[in-house]
Amino acid sequence: MPVTAAPDWIRQKRDPGWLARLLDWKPLLVFACLLPAVGLLMTFLTYPLGLGIYLAFTDTTIGRRGVWVGLENFQYLLEDPLWWNAVFYSVFYTAVATVLKFGLGLWLALLLNNHLPFKSILRAIILLPWIVPTVLSAIAFWWIYDPQFSIISYLFVDVLGWRTTNIDFIGSAWPARFSLIAANVWRGIPFVAISLLAGLQTISPSLYEAALLDGSTAWQRFRFITFPMLLPILAIVMTFSIIFTFTDFQLVYAITRGGPVNSTQILATLAFQRGIPGGQLGEGAAIAVSMIPFLVAATLFSYFALARRKWQQGEGND
Amino acid sequence: MPFITRRNALQLGTAVPLLGAGGAFAQSKVQIANVAAPNLPIENGATLRMLRPVKFVQPDEDIWRANCARFTQRTGVQVRVDFVGWEDINQQTAVTANTGAGPDIIVGFQDQPHIYVDKLVEVSDVAEYLGRRYGGWMFQGEKLGKKAGTNNWIGIPVGGTAGPCVWRKSAVNSVGYQAPPQDLPGFLELCKKLKAAGKPSGFALGNAVGDGNGFANWLLWSHGAAMTDPEGKVSINSPQTVEALSYLKELYQTFIGGTLAWGDISNNRAYSSNELFLTSNGVSLYFSLKNDPATRPIADDTEHTIMPPGKAPGWPSAPLTMNSMVFRHSRFPNAAKALMQFLMEQEQYEPWLDANLGYWAHPLRAYKDAAVWTSDPKIAIFRDSMDNRFWNGYAGPITEASGQANAEYVTVQMCAAVASGQSSPADAAREAERRARRIFRR
Numbered sequence: 149m150p151v152t153a154a155p156d157w158i159r160q161k162r163d164p165g166w167l168a169r170l171l172d173w174k175p176l177l178v179f180a181c182l183l184p185a186v187g188l189l190m191t192f193l194t195y196p197l198g199l200g201i202y203l204a205f206t207d208t209t210i211g212r213r214g215v216w217v218g219l220e221n222f223q224y225l226l227e228d229p230l231w232w233n234a235v236f237y238s239v240f241y242t243a244v245a246t247v248l249k250f251g252l253g254l255w256l257a258l259l260l261n262n263h264l265p266f267k268s269i270l271r272a273i274i275l276l277p278w279i280v281p282t283v284l285s286a287i288a289f290w291w292i293y294d295p296q297f298s299i300i301s302y303l304f305v306d307v308l309g310w311r312t313t314n315i316d317f318i319g320s321a322w323p324a325r326f327s328l329i330a331a332n333v334w335r336g337i338p339f340v341a342i343s344l345l346a347g348l349q350t351i352s353p354s355l356y357e358a359a360l361l362d363g364s365t366a367w368q369r370f371r372f373i374t375f376p377m378l379l380p381i382l383a384i385v386m387t388f389s390i391i392f393t394f395t396d397f398q399l400v401y402a403i404t405r406g407g408p409v410n411s412t413q414i415l416a417t418l419a420f421q422r423g424i425p426g427g428q429l430g431e432g433a434a435i436a437v438s439m440i441p442f443l444v445a446a447t448l449f450s451y452f453a454l455a456r457r458k459w460q461q462g463e464g465n466d
Numbered sequence: 467m468p469f470i471t472r473r474n475a476l477q478l479g480t481a482v483p484l485l486g487a488g489g490a491f492a493q494s495k496v497q498i499a500n501v502a503a504p505n506l507p508i509e510n511g512a513t514l515r516m517l518r519p520v521k522f523v524q525p526d527e528d529i530w531r532a533n534c535a536r537f538t539q540r541t542g543v544q545v546r547v548d549f550v551g552w553e554d555i556n557q558q559t560a561v562t563a564n565t566g567a568g569p570d571i572i573v574g575f576q577d578q579p580h581i582y583v584d585k586l587v588e589v590s591d592v593a594e595y596l597g598r599r600y601g602g603w604m605f606q607g608e609k610l611g612k613k614a615g616t617n618n619w620i621g622i623p624v625g626g627t628a629g630p631c632v633w634r635k636s637a638v639n640s641v642g643y644q645a646p647p648q649d650l651p652g653f654l655e656l657c658k659k660l661k662a663a664g665k666p667s668g669f670a671l672g673n674a675v676g677d678g679n680g681f682a683n684w685l686l687w688s689h690g691a692a693m694t695d696p697e698g699k700v701s702i703n704s705p706q707t708v709e710a711l712s713y714l715k716e717l718y719q720t721f722i723g724g725t726l727a728w729g730d731i732s733n734n735r736a737y738s739s740n741e742l743f744l745t746s747n748g749v750s751l752y753f754s755l756k757n758d759p760a761t762r763p764i765a766d767d768t769e770h771t772i773m774p775p776g777k778a779p780g781w782p783s784a785p786l787t788m789n790s791m792v793f794r795h796s797r798f799p800n801a802a803k804a805l806m807q808f809l810m811e812q813e814q815y816e817p818w819l820d821a822n823l824g825y826w827a828h829p830l831r832a833y834k835d836a837a838v839w840t841s842d843p844k845i846a847i848f849r850d851s852m853d854n855r856f857w858n859g860y861a862g863p864i865t866e867a868s869g870q871a872n873a874e875y876v877t878v879q880m881c882a883a884v885a886s887g888q889s890s891p892a893d894a895a896r897e898a899e900r901r902a903r904r905i906f907r908r
Contacts, residue, residue: 209866211560224904229897295724296736318727320886405673408726409882424557425675425873427866 203433210427221434230410230418231435237325238414239442242393245332249389250382252333253340258374260341261348271342278338286402289331293317293403318404321411328412331399336392340385347381348374387450391443415439495835496812501599503807504591512798513544514805517558518573519788520549522750525821533814534805543801556869562793570796571806576610576787576857579621580864583613586620587792587799592807593619600812600832604852607829610789614863622806625819625826626785628851629680629746630770637665637743638769645771646744650688650713653774657720660743667744668722671882674730676786678878679858681746683784685710685881687856688776693871693902694862700906702877703899711884711891718885726882738764746773748786749824749848770847784856785827827851867906876901 170176204221208214225231260271277285292299294317301314318324355373364372397416400406406413406421413421415435423432516534521527527549534545548569550558555574562568563582572578579586593611597603603611607623631646638646641659657667670677686692686702689710695701718725722742724732734751736742738761755765772781792802808814810830819828820838824845828836829852839849859868871877880898883889889897 209560210557211562211564213564230901293727295727295732296722296739296741314723316723319724320726321888324727404727405729407673407879407882408671409879409886409888421874425553426870427556427560427873428870 200433201437203430204437205434206430208429208433210424210429214430217430221431222438224431225434225438230413231438233410234413234415234418234435235438235442237412238394238416238439240325241329241332241396241414242390242446245329245336245393246386246390248329248333249336249340249393250386253337254344256337256341257344257348258370260345271345274341275338277335278342282335282398283402285335286331286399289327289334289399290403293327295319318412319408321408324404324408324412328400328403331403332393332396335399336389339392340389343381343385344378347378347385351377383450387447390446390450394443394446395439415442494812494816495837496816496832497601497835498812498832499599499601501595504595504803506591506800506804506807508541508543508801508804509798512801514546514571514796514798514801515569516545516547516571516573516805517555517562517569518547518549519552519555519575522825523753523821523823526818526825529818529821530809533809533818536814537805537808540808541801541804543798543805545805566793566795568795569793570798570802571790571792573624573788573790576606576623576626576785576789577859577864577869579610579789579791580614581866581869582791582793583620585794587794587796587803588618588620589622589792589803589806590617590619592803593622596622596807596810596830600810600830602831604829604831604850605855606785606787606852606857609857610787610864611829621789621791622810623829623852624788624790624810625822625828626787626852627748627826627848628781628783628785628854629677629748629773630781630783630847631744631773632737632747632751633667633744633769633771634665634764634767635769636767637663640665645769646774648772648774650774650776654713654717654720657717657744661720665743666722667720668725668728668733668736668742669746670728670730670733671718671725671878671885672728672732673875673878674728674732675873675875676730677728677733677747678730678875679872680783682877682881683856683858683860684746684773684782685714686877687778687782687860688774689713690777692861693859693868693877694906696861698862698865698906700899700902702880702902703895707880707895707898708891711881711894714881715884715891721885726886740764749845752844753823753825768844770844772847779855781851781854782856783851783854784858784860785851785854787829787852788826824848865906867908871902871905874901874905876905 164172203214205216205218206214207217207220256274260267260274264270291297295314298314298317300317301311304311305314316323317327351374355377356369359369359373394414395416396414397420400412400414400417401420404412406417415438419432419435419439421432422428422435426432518530521530531547534547537543538545555572556578558568559572559574559578559582562572563585566585593603597607603623606626610623611619611621613620633646637660638644638656641656641663643656643659646656647653660667669681671681672678686707689706691702691704691706691710693700693702722736733742733745733747734754737745737747737751738755749770752765752768752770755761755768773783775782790806792799792806796802809818812832815828815830816833816836819826819833819836820841822838824838824842827848827850828834834849839846857864858872859865862868876898880894883894883897884891
């Protein structure tokens with residue numbers, strides 16, 4: 149290529165316009181490409197959350213703009229026995245239901261992991277309670293627990309004749325609390341069982357073969373192979389399960405509305421009760437915000453107590 | 467342009483079948499005074515939007531719509547009516563009032579116009595005209611229609627329904643009574659006997675907005691207790707309340723099991739299945755029994771009386787009342803007022819009242835002679851229910867707070883705490899006072 153031709157050729161190339169240069173600028177490109185995702189997140193996650201937190205510091209009622217009241221809502225909640233009662237039952241409900249769901253769910257997953265006839269159909273059936281819309285199962289349980297028309301009471305009183313009075317499922321505090329937990333466990337088991345089953349199936353059979361050759365017992369195989377290999381997925385599933393249970397609303401609201409005398413009020417139902425029918429949006433928001441520390445704590449527990457492998461926290465595997 | 471709209475409107479109006487017209491052929495007994503109507507020149511090109519709670523029975527909606535269509539026919543003003551669920555209408559009213567946009571007229575529940583007084587158009591001219599024309603407003607009409615302590619009307623009450631004692635004649639007779647006694651000790655005695663006879667009474671003590679609050683209100687008012695005093699100061703923690711709760715402690719022993727978990731529908735179900743023999747409910751229970759052939763015998767055996775008044779002057783039940791209001795943001799206030807007046811006129815109102823079978827009772831005295839009140843002797847009790855001297859938030863002014871106390875079940879839970887043995891009457895009254903102070907703090 150003759151050197152003298154170069155200037156002509158170069159002259160023809162015009163400086164790129166400011167727009168082209170701007171669009172070639174990497175930071176801007178990054179910004180532009182992120183914009184849709186960030187926009188969606190801001191609109192549908194950050195804004196409602198931020199608004200909820202802001203409302204918690206005001207005395208807004210439905211339709212009336214409130215004024216900033218600082219921590220007043222929270223101060224009131226701290227001296228409100230109903231809030232403490234809801235905190236107690238939320239934690240109790242979540243803890244007991246989670247333990248039962250994981251115990252039974254893991255057991256069910258282990259059973260389903262065996263070679264059973266009609267395995268696929270069985271697995272599909274197991275998922276049913278989780279597929280049914282919560283409100284429908286809640287209404288079904290509402291009938292099951294009805295003081296007058298409970299099918300269980302009917303069985304025991306009219307069919308079997310073992311009792312003379314109907315069973316008091318939701319008419320007094322502790323039976324109502326455990327009845328709700330039972331409904332929640334029934335609903336939550338499939339999620340746990342199917343997720344853990346997925347985890348079980350990723351465990352290489354060669355590990356079990358090796359253990360068998362070493363003369364291990366069934367318990368030892370569970371304790372030293374199944375359980376450790378399952379821990380990562382257990383942590384994720386437990387995090388989700390705790391969050392779902394703690395923020396449960398439909399079951400409690402449809403079956404007891406927090407009654408009798410607020411004994412089954414959880415934070416979500418109390419927040420709704422104060423915020424929407426009661427109209428005190430600010431106070432309702434404060435109750436909802438007061439759930440956040442509990443949720444963060446539960447999540448951190450799942451992550452740091454159960455998921456101790458480095459790769460789960462973004463580092464190389466050990 | 468307005469002229470064309472009006473013509474179109476006229477055509478549309480005649481196309482709508484006038485369901486309400488059928489009632490007008492029957493000879494009406496309602497006494498009407500000849501009074502000049504207020505002059506309400508309808509704005510050019512006016513259109514109206516109205517919000518109303520959903521119907522009890524289908525003719526409620528059909529005739530309401532037909533009446534609005536007739537208004538369109540007469541005046542050319544298009545009217546759009548939306549029916550909203552009972553749980554949602556208060557919230558929608560709040561948003562409408564505070565954003566200054568939305569329907570021109572909301573037919574809300576009783577306390578709503580009092581909460582949004584400064585957003586409403588005064589309707590004294592229409593209310594006073596209606597009062598003079600139809601024999602005067604009944605107690606609830608005046609109480610709910612007028613701004614507290616004034617003669618300025620902010621709402622036009624449309625109709626209300628109270629909750630009487632609903633009982634099985636055979637059961638009450640079988641334990642030696644003709645009817646439930648009207649004194650409190652006698653009533654307790656009756657309930658004890660019913661329980662002993664295996665035909666128990668029961669009242670909702672769960673979080674039931676209608677029945678729970680209705681029962682708690684009766685209990686308090688019949689003992690001379692009230693949430694607030696006439697000035698609106700919280701007065702729930704009183705010896706009268708403690709007395710009422712002590713009475714409840716005994717009365718609760720006579721209830722059917724499970725009332726602490728009862729919602730609004732529970733007593734209807736238990737009563738309809740021969741498990742419950744005395745309760746308190748609106749007229750809907752009787753009609754659902756009457757209209758189902760399977761439960762018709764229960765309906766025939768059912769009677770309505772007022773709940774024992776105790777220390778109360780008259781029937782201690784606050785009727786659930788539809789109360790209509792016209793918003794200042796409406797661009798056509800005269801048209802809106804004219805529509806409200808039109809709907810309350812005999813030609814429209816009486817067929818509507820009759821079609822509702824007694825679900826709604828009139829707030830204007832002259833409608834006592836409407837045919838509905840003699841159609842079935844068992845609903846005659848509702849005829850004068852708008853003369854009850856109690857309202858939600860009694861004895862104080864009607865405010866946002868009184869509605870909130872209702873929605874948060876403050877008195878219901880006070881009663882339930884005592885009934886369940888969880889609290890002593892004194893402790894429960896104190897706890898209710900604590901919650902009420904927070905709610906009534908503004």
